[in-house]
Amino acid sequence: MEPDPKVTMEEITALAKRRGFIFQSSEIYGGLNGFWDYGPLGAILKRNVKNAWWRDTVELRDDVVAFDSSIIMHPSAWKASGHVDEFHDVMVDCKVCKHRFRLDQLKDRSQCPDCGSKDSFTEPRNFSLMMRTSIGPMEDSASLAYLRPETAQGIFVNFKNVYQTARKKPPFGIAQIGKSFRNEITPGNFTYRSREFEQAELEYFVPNDGNDEAQFQQWVSRRKAWYANYGIRADRLRFYELKAAERPHYAKAGIDVEYLFPWGWGELESIAHRGTYDLDAHMKLSGKDLRFFDEASKTHYTPLLIECSAGMDRTTLTFLVDAYEREISTDPNGKQTDRVVLRFHHAIAPVQVAVFSLARNKPEMVQLARSIESDLRGTYRAQYDEGNIGQLYRRQDEIGTPFCITVDYPSLEYGTVTVRERDSMTQERVGRDALAGYLKERM
Ligand code: ATP
Numbered sequence: 001m002e003p004d005p006k007v008t009m010e011e012i013t014a015l016a017k018r019r020g021f022i023f024q025s026s027e028i029y030g031g032l033n034g035f036w037d038y039g040p041l042g043a044i045l046k047r048n049v050k051n052a053w054w055r056d057t058v059e060l061r062d063d064v065v066a067f068d069s070s071i072i073m074h075p076s077a078w079k080a081s082g083h084v085d086e087f088h089d090v091m092v093d094c095k096v097c098k099h100r101f102r103l104d105q106l107k108d109r110s111q112c113p114d115c116g117s118k119d120s121f122t123e124p125r126n127f128s129l130m131m132r133t134s135i136g137p138m139e140d141s142a143s144l145a146y147l148r149p150e151t152a153q154g155i156f157v158n159f160k161n162v163y164q165t166a167r168k169k170p171p172f173g174i175a176q177i178g179k180s181f182r183n184e185i186t187p188g189n190f191t192y193r194s195r196e197f198e199q200a201e202l203e204y205f206v207p208n209d210g211n212d213e214a215q216f217q218q219w220v221s222r223r224k225a226w227y228a229n230y231g232i233r234a235d236r237l238r239f240y241e242l243k244a245a246e247r248p249h250y251a252k253a254g255i256d257v258e259y260l261f262p263w264g265w266g267e268l269e270s271i272a273h274r275g276t277y278d279l280d281a282h283m284k285l286s287g288k289d290l291r292f293f294d295e296a297s298k299t300h301y302t303p304l305l306i307e308c309s310a311g312m313d314r315t316t317l318t319f320l321v322d323a324y325e326r327e328i329s330t331d332p333n334g335k336q337t338d339r340v341v342l343r344f345h346h347a348i349a350p351v352q353v354a355v356f357s358l359a360r361n362k363p364e365m366v367q368l369a370r371s372i373e374s375d376l377r378g379t380y381r382a383q384y385d386e387g388n389i390g391q392l393y394r395r396q397d398e399i400g401t402p403f404c405i406t407v408d409y410p411s412l413e414y415g416t417v418t419v420r421e422r423d424s425m426t427q428e429r430v431g432r433d434a435l436a437g438y439l440k441e442r443m
Contacts, residue, residue, distance in 0.1 A: 006325075007324050007326075008262055009190055009261075009262050011324070012190065015324070020041050021038070025037050034184055034187030034194050035194065035195060036190075036194060041350040041399055042316075042350075046316045048347065049312055052347060052348065053177070057200070057308070058175045063168070063171060063172045064173040064174070066175060067155055067158070067162065071147055071181075073153060075144060075146060078146050078153070080284070080285035081156075083149055087130055088129060089126075090126060092124050096115050096120045097120075099114045099115070101113070101121075102186055103124050109121065129183050130149060130182075130183065131146060131149070131182065132145070133145050133147060147181035148179075149180055149181060150199060150201070150309070151199050152309065154176070155203045156290075159279060159290050160288075169292065170207045171205065171207065173204035174203050175202045176201060177201075177312065179196060179198055181196050182195060189261065189266070191316070192314055192317055197311055199311055202309075203307055204219065205292070207304075215306055216252075219306055220239065223308055224239060229345075231322075231343075231344075231345040233322055235260075238257075238258050239256075240257075240265075241253075247272070250274060250275050250277040255271040256270055259322070268310060268318060271306075274305045274307055275305065276302040279302050283302075323342040325342075325343060326338065327341065329425060340398050341423070343423055346402045349381070349401060350399060351383045352402055353382045354392070354401050355370075355373035355383070355405045355406075356384075356386055356392050356407065357369035357370075357406075358408040365409075368407050368411060376436070376439070379436070383401075397422060400422070402423075403439060404422075405418070406418040410429075411432075415431055416429045419438065
C-alpha cells in the first residue's frame, strides 16, 4: 500500500501549530532541531495516549507493576547495557554542502541527496547517540553522565528491588513511561524522530519453562488489540516480523509495529524476546546477583524477558495522522464546504464535548450553556464556547471533538439542546435531562 497522498506532513504540522497541538521548541529563538513543545490540546492528546497505554498495560493487569526511574543513571549502567560502546549510527558528511547523513538512510552512497554532488562524502564514522551531561561542579571525565536513551535500564537495575517489594514472581512485568534522549544525526518528519521523546516500556519477565514464546505472542496480540481498540486503521498498521539477521544475536523473536505515514512505513513500537541478555549484562558488571529466587523449588534462576517498547510521541503523531481527513461536506442549507476533521476515538480526543451558546448577548442562554458544560465537566473533557455556529463546528471538527451541544432559543423555551455528532454531522434535539444518558450511550 502506498502512503495516502491526501495527507501531507505539511498539513499535519500546520494544523498542529494552528490549533495548539505541537509547537517547535524555543520558536522565538529560531527553534531547536529535534525538540518539540506540546500546546494546550497536544498536551492532553499525548496524556490520553499515555493513559490509554497505562490503563491497558498496567491497571487492567494484576501481573504488571508501575515504575518510575531517574533519567540520569550511574554511567556503569550504560557500559553494561552496551550503549556506551555500541549505541551509535554511522554517518557521513557531504564535503560540498556540509550536510550530514545517516549512512543507512542514503539511497545512493555516491551522490549527495541535498546538493547532488558526486562522490562528495567523507569516510563513514561512528556517531554516538548518547546525550552527555556532567554531574556536580567539576566538568571532567569523572563527572561524565548520560541522559538515558531508553527507560528500560532503570527497570533492569531495579529488578530485585521491585520483585521483592511487590512480592511478584515471574511471569510478571514492570512498566514505566518517561523521557528518553538520543542525539539523533538527522531528526525529522515532525516529532517522529526527535532528540528528546517519551517511551512507554513494559519489561515482562517469564520463567524459562517453555511458555516464553506463547507469552511473547500474548503481548503481540494484546498490543494489536490496543491499536485496534483506539481506532488506528488496520490497513495502515503492520506487525513486521524481524528475520534472524535483523535481530540482535541474543533476541529470540522480534516484531516492529509500523504505521504507514505520509512518507512511508515507520516504526512505532518494538516487541522483543530478549532472553536473559539484559539481566546477565548487569549481573556481570555490577557483580550483584539479580536472579529470581524461587521459594517453591529453592533455586535461583534468571528469567527471560519480553519487552514492549513504544514511543509515545510517535504514537501521538500516529493518532493525529490517522484521524486526519479533509472532506467536502454539505451544510444544513445545502451549501458545500471543505472541512478538516480529526476522527479521534473519544478516549483519545482532547475535548470530548463542546457546549455552545448560540448568542453571546443573551445572558440566559450563556448561563444555560455554561451550566450544562459545568455539569458535563465531571465526566467528560468539556469546553464552553460561543459565537458563529459554523465557525464553532469548524474549530471543533479540526480538534476532533466527538460531540457539540448547542444551546439556542428553543432551549430556553423547551429545555432541549441540539447535539451534533462529528463524523456524521447529524444533529438531534435532546432534552437537557437526557443529555448525560445520551452521551454515555455513545462514548
Ligand atoms: P529507529 O530505528 O526509528 O531509530 P529504534 O529501533 O532505535 O528506532 P527503539 O530503540 O526500539 O527504536 O525504541 C523504541 C521506540 O522508541 C521506537 O519504536 C520509537 O517509537 C521510540 N523512539 C526511538 N527513537 C526515537 C526518536 N528519536 N524520536 C521519537 N521516538 C523514538
